[in-house]
Amino acid sequence: xxxxxxxxxxxxYLFLPLNLVFYxxxxxxxxxxxxxxxxxxxxxxxxxPLYVLLLIFMASCDWLISLxxxxxxxxxxxAKLGLWIMGIVNLxxxxxxxxxxxxxxxxxxxxGKDLGALDIILPIxxxxxxxxxxxYVVDVYRGDVPAQKNFAMLLLYVSLFHQCIAGPIVRxxxxxxxxAERRVTAQDLADGIWRFCFGLAKKAILANAxxxxxxxxxxxxxxxxxxxxxxxxxxxxSLQIYLDFSAYSDMAIGxxxxxxxxxRENFDYPYVSRSVTEFWRRWHISLGSFFRDYVYIPLGGxxxxxxxxxxxLFVVWFLTGLWHGAxxxxxxxxxxxxxxxxxxxxxxxxxxSKDRIVSHIYLVVVVYFGWIxxxxxxxxxxxxxxxxxxxxxxxxxxxxxxxxxxxxxxFILIFCVLVSxxxxxxxxxxxxxxxxxxxxxxxxxxxxxxxxxxxxxxxxTAALVGDSYNPFLYFQF
Amino acid sequence: MALKEITxxxxxxxxxxxxxxxxxxKSLRSQHIVDINMSRVVLxxxxxxxxxxxxxxxxxxxxxxEKRELTKFPExxxxxxxxxxxxxxxxxxxxxxxxxxxxxxxxNTKLTNAFGINTVQVHGDIQQGDAIPDIxxxxxSSSSEPSQTESVIETDKNTESExxxxxxxxxxxxxxxxxxxxxxxxxGAMLIVDxxxxxxxxxxxxxxxxxxxxxxxxxxILEGKSKVYDMIIPTSMAITLPESYSGSTNxxxxxxxxxxxxxxxxxxxxxxxxxxxxxNHKDEYIYFRTxxxxxxxxAYYAYRExxxxxxxxxxxxxxxxxxxxxxxxxxxxxxSGQKASLGNTPDYVLAYEPTQLQYIRTFAxxxxxxxxxxxxxxxxxxxxxxxxxxxxxxxxxxxxxxTNPTITDGSSCLVIKESFGNAMVAYLxxxxxxxxxxxYRYINQVFPGTIRQFVDERxxxxxxxxxxxxxxxxxxxxxxxxxxxxx
Numbered sequence: 015x016x017x018x019x020x021x022x023x024x025x026x027y028l029f030l031p032l033n034l035v036f037y038x039x040x041x042x043x044x045x046x047x048x049x050x051x052x053x054x055x056x057x058x059x060x061x062x063p064l065y066v067l068l069l070i071f072m073a074s075c076d077w078l079i080s081l082x083x084x085x086x087x088x089x090x091x092x093a094k095l096g097l098w099i100m101g102i103v104n105l106x107x108x109x110x111x112x113x114x115x116x117x118x119x120x121x122x123x124x125x126g127k128d129l130g131a132l133d134i135i136l137p138i139x140x141x142x143x144x145x146x147x148x149x150y151v152v153d154v155y156r157g158d159v160p161a162q163k164n165f166a167m168l169l170l171y172v173s174l175f176h177q178c179i180a181g182p183i184v185r186x187x188x189x190x191x192x193x194a195e196r197r198v199t200a201q202d203l204a205d206g207i208w209r210f211c212f213g214l215a216k217k218a219i220l221a222n223a224x225x226x227x228x229x230x231x232x233x234x235x236x237x238x239x240x241x242x243x244x245x246x247x248x249x250x251x252s253l254q255i256y257l258d259f260s261a262y263s264d265m266a267i268g269x270x271x272x273x274x275x276x277x278r279e280n281f282d283y284p285y286v287s288r289s290v291t292e293f294w295r296r297w298h299i300s301l302g303s304f305f306r307d308y309v310y311i312p313l314g315g316x317x318x319x320x321x322x323x324x325x326x327l328f329v330v331w332f333l334t335g336l337w338h339g340a341x342x343x344x345x346x347x348x349x350x351x352x353x354x355x356x357x358x359x360x361x362x363x364x365x366x367s368k369d370r371i372v373s374h375i376y377l378v379v380v381v382y383f384g385w386i387x388x389x390x391x392x393x394x395x396x397x398x399x400x401x402x403x404x405x406x407x408x409x410x411x412x413x414x415x416x417x418x419x420x421x422x423x424x425f426i427l428i429f430c431v432l433v434s435x436x437x438x439x440x441x442x443x444x445x446x447x448x449x450x451x452x453x454x455x456x457x458x459x460x461x462x463x464x465x466x467x468x469x470x471x472x473x474x475t476a477a478l479v480g481d482s483y484n485p486f487l488y489f490q491f
Numbered sequence: 492m493a494l495k496e497i498t499x500x501x502x503x504x505x506x507x508x509x510x511x512x513x514x515x516x517k518s519l520r521s522q523h524i525v526d527i528n529m530s531r532v533v534l535x536x537x538x539x540x541x542x543x544x545x546x547x548x549x550x551x552x553x554x555x556x557e558k559r560e561l562t563k564f565p566e567x568x569x570x571x572x573x574x575x576x577x578x579x580x581x582x583x584x585x586x587x588x589x590x591x592x593x594x595x596x597x598x599n600t601k602l603t604n605a606f607g608i609n610t611v612q613v614h615g616d617i618q619q620g621d622a623i624p625d626i627x628x629x630x631x632s633s634s635s636e637p638s639q640t641e642s643v644i645e646t647d648k649n650t651e652s653e654x655x656x657x658x659x660x661x662x663x664x665x666x667x668x669x670x671x672x673x674x675x676x677x678x679g680a681m682l683i684v685d686x687x688x689x690x691x692x693x694x695x696x697x698x699x700x701x702x703x704x705x706x707x708x709x710x711x712i713l714e715g716k717s718k719v720y721d722m723i724i725p726t727s728m729a730i731t732l733p734e735s736y737s738g739s740t741n742x743x744x745x746x747x748x749x750x751x752x753x754x755x756x757x758x759x760x761x762x763x764x765x766x767x768x769x770x771n772h773k774d775e776y777i778y779f780r781t782x783x784x785x786x787x788x789x790a791y792y793a794y795r796e797x798x799x800x801x802x803x804x805x806x807x808x809x810x811x812x813x814x815x816x817x818x819x820x821x822x823x824x825x826x827s828g829q830k831a832s833l834g835n836t837p838d839y840v841l842a843y844e845p846t847q848l849q850y851i852r853t854f855a856x857x858x859x860x861x862x863x864x865x866x867x868x869x870x871x872x873x874x875x876x877x878x879x880x881x882x883x884x885x886x887x888x889x890x891x892x893x894t895n896p897t898i899t900d901g902s903s904c905l906v907i908k909e910s911f912g913n914a915m916v917a918y919l920x921x922x923x924x925x926x927x928x929x930x931y932r933y934i935n936q937v938f939p940g941t942i943r944q945f946v947d948e949r950x951x952x953x954x955x956x957x958x959x960x961x962x963x964x965x966x967x968x969x970x971x972x973x974x975x976x977x978x
Contacts, residue, residue: 018578018582022582022586023544023585023586023589024581024582024585024586026541027540027541027544027545027585028541028544028545028585031537031538031541032541034534034538035538059578060575060578060582061575061578062575063572063573063574063575063578064573200523200526200527200530201522201523201526203526203530204525204526204527204529204530205526207529207530207533207534208529211533219602223603223606229616230616233616234616234617234618234619235619238619413739413741414736414739414740414741415613415617415740415741418611418612418613418682419613420607421607421608421611422606422607422608422609422611422612422613423606423607424606424607424608425605425606425607426605426606426607427607456521459525460525460528463525463526463529464525464528464529464532464533467529467533468532468533468536471533471536471537471540472598473598473602475589475595476595476596476598476599476602477599477602478586479586479589479592479595479596479599480595480596480597480598480599480600480828
């Protein structure tokens with residue numbers, strides 16, 4: 015696939031610099047928006063030369079619908095009709111392009127006939143931009159935000175290359191003011207660069223290293239793998255998926271700030287959570303809040319009795335799972351979290367709040383095993399991994415290759431665990447604020463502020479040139 | 492001191508808070524200045540790097556270390572444009588030909604070395620080997636359909652695995668013929684211990700059977716005309732890997748694999764087992780540490796074994812002119828991403844030139860029909876660090892002849908080899924008027940026929956298969972060999 019990932023040399027040394035140069039030479043916000051729109055459409059077309067038309071088509075449908083809804087009495091019949099049409103168009107297209115083959119396959123299984131598969135390749139980022147468009151129309155319907163009269167502005171919102179294909183799922187109402195008028199402060203620019211470079215290094219160095227360990231440890235005939243390789247493999251995968259995805263959000267947020275747009279945070283150290291409920295408030299925040307605001311609360315949330323609350327939660331977690339991919343293992347993964355949230359709601363959360371350490375361990379264990387469901391798309395493999403982790407496949411605990419691979423990655427594994435917690439950041443700010451008055455520290459700070467992004471850029475470049483391993487996990491969503 | 496204390500005490504509350512505000516303002520201002528400078532410096536560096544990266548002058552087209560042509564800028568077509576491949580290929584070209592590529596690769600290796608404890612490292616994905624069948628009877632099977640033996644023999648439970656031959660094709664040794672120069676063999680997984688690397692070997696039952704069947708077929712075709720010899724050369728993993736590691740690695744047992752393949756070869760194939768010979772000399776410099784080949788010394792011991800099988804007294808090394816080329820950093824070094832432990836201790840190449848002749852006449856599509864002469868030992872000092880194995884008969888040619896002017900009895904031999912054979916063929920010139928060297932991977936580029944015609948046209952008496960064990964697990968290579976042998 016020809017996706018222009020942020021962590022590719024082409025993006026880093028051609029697309030983004032060119033974009034920034036054009037951007038800063040354009041003086042008015044309007045001119046700058048034109049620059050961003052052109053670059054965004056090129057960015058999308060780079061990976062999907064044909065499906066860029068689908069993106070434009072969906073944006074124009076939702077633009078027309080939102081204009082229609084905007085002219086009706088709020089919450090009136092006509093506005094409702096508009097909302098229904100919007101739902102049918104967006105979910106219909108998402109359904110065909112993302113879930114078409116999956117639905118056919120399962121209908122085929124039920125009626126006992128092979129219906130074949132649709133010859134459709136999943137358009138990049140369709141899950142992200144469909145949700146953005148839908149949230150926009152619903153917000154117009156609710157009167158939270160006026161309908162956008164200018165189609166180009168709506169297209170800019172949804173296609174903006176920072177977040178179009180891999181999130182965060184940005185809400186229109188959060189950015190519409192900044193899209194219309196914005197200025198970049200020195201702090202925005204510096205923080206944006208800083209954030210982007212950290213995200214880049216997180217992806218190019220850490221996430222890719224974890225991915226390579228996970229792939230080696232979890233490759234081949236999984237039922238032959240040693241016990242240790244499965245444990246380490248799943249650990250590395252857990253770290254990879256967090257580092258990879260949060261790095262992408264870091265880079266998106268960083269690029270937004272470089273041009274004066276402030277996206278909301280998408281990750282807040284999810285692995286330090288102490289319950290599954292908390293984990294999902296810290297993991298992929300923009301997705302969780304989407305389902306909260308546009309599914310859970312409209313269904314009645316927790317206001318319609320206990321039973322209804324559980325049903326609503328079930329729906330949310332079924333959909334959350336399904337959103338991640340057209341495959342049952344993702345649904346299973348979503349429902350797996352539903353079960354724990356259900357138990358937590360029943361009684362567990364009270365028990366958990368008593369002991370910090372036990373609750374941490376509980377969360378980490380639940381999430382860790384959850385990633386097995388996420389990674390393997392068939393039950394045989396999932397079962398083989400689970401059995402193998404407890405020695406039930408009759409394999410050795412470890413062998414020479416496993417031990418070697420573990421020892422040659424031991425420091426980076428520990429480092430990635432630390433980076434997944436706020437420790438490093440906390441120590442950094444503690445040192446800085448405690449010794450702010452000290453001349454030496456302020457000189458060091460100044461040097462660090464300037465040199466660290468350059469060093470990270472250099473090391474990431476080396477990692478990207480030297481390493482052909484550079485997947486991006488969230489593109490299938 | 493006392494004075495200072497007094498002034499501190501004397502300061503009023505008001506003054507102090509004013510002071511704090513000033514400090515805060517000052518720190519905000521200094522933060523602002525730092526931010527402006529930071530943005531300027533980073534963006535200037537970034538954009539300068541981007542300009543460097545785009546300028547064609549700095550874009551390499553060839554990697555010296557990896558010994559390969561880098562990706563070329565794609566050609567435009569509507570089809571590739573619409574499918575997205577065109578843009579994809581541009582991105583690939585951009586990253587593959589990135590300026591200072593080799594330097595960045597080396598920097599990345601230094602970075603990844605800090606990831607853990609690295610006296611020993613495993614690179615690449617290891618393919619599980621098939622179970623190597625036990626040899627049931629000491630009697631050598633004469634079956635030319637070795638697949639029959641499968642049902643008779645027990646399988647070894649410890650190394651059992653179900654890797655299909657298709658999987659093996661995609662990820663073990665593949666030969667990618669290039670327009671010019673030798674084919675690049677892609678290494679599978681390798682193990683690095685201190686300053687030496689070793690290639691993993693995974694036994695592949697189907698391909699091993701095909702290899703033996705191919706040799707059997709050659710012997711059957713040439714029955715009564717020429718004697719057929721077969722030598723399967725183990726790789727360093729089996730011979731020179733320190734004992735503390737051998738046995739624990741997940742690499743198939745090469746001795747058993749060779750014994751198995753020999754056990755299903757026909758009696759009219761003269762099997763030359765060099766495993767123990769090489770093992771006896773394992774403390775000598777018989778394999779390179781930074782490259783997957785053997786040295787001329789390893790090849791020499793194998794040659795002595797071959798001559799023993801033929802019943803001829805081998806030539807002594809002193810009968811050759813010795814050359815030494817320092818600074819060889821071979822395929823393992825490139826594959827490891829220029830790992831320092833290998834790079835700091837380069838190999839050297841010893842090469843032996845016959846005194847009676849200096850040239851090999853080679854034939855390739857570009858030099859047909861007259862061929863071109865190359866030195867049997869070319870000047871390794873003029874070859875790049877990565878290419879010093881090309882000292883031996885100047886690398887892989889589809890076909891070459893060495894003629895010893897001091898022998899006029901019409902004797903000749905044919906060596907069917909991949910690159911391992913290059914280090915050995917010079918020794919054979921001492922026993923034959925003509926030594927024909929065929930690289931079975933490329934022979935079809937210059938010779939359309941099969942082994943029968945090749946041998947008949949030249950009246951060859953001895954036909955020698957000189958193959959390293961990695962070739963016997965590669966379907967692509969065995970198929971190429973089989974095509975040359977014909978039916």
